[in-house]
Amino acid sequence: MKKISLDDNSALVLQQIEEMGEDDLDNLNESLRFKRPHLMHIIQNLQHKGLIKTKGPWISLSSKGKKTTEIIWPKLDYLRY
Secondary structure, X not given: OOOOOOOHHHHHHHHHHHHHOEEXXXXXXXXXXXXXXXXXXXXXXXXXXXXXXXXXXXXXXXXXXXXXXXXXXXXXXXXXX
């Protein structure tokens, strides 16, 4: 996988979407408290990088986004311990 660079705010948006499964712009805006134009810019950049997809008001991770979040925030296997 090609290396993807993310600034802190983009990583926060990606993490929020990953945790929620999918989210809408209003909920992301309320949760993260970014100014709406700034959040829109982040969403556009993540979409341009192929990390998220939109369908109507809903924003979710693309398959590339899922792989990226698994690399950044690996899941812990609690059942092994």
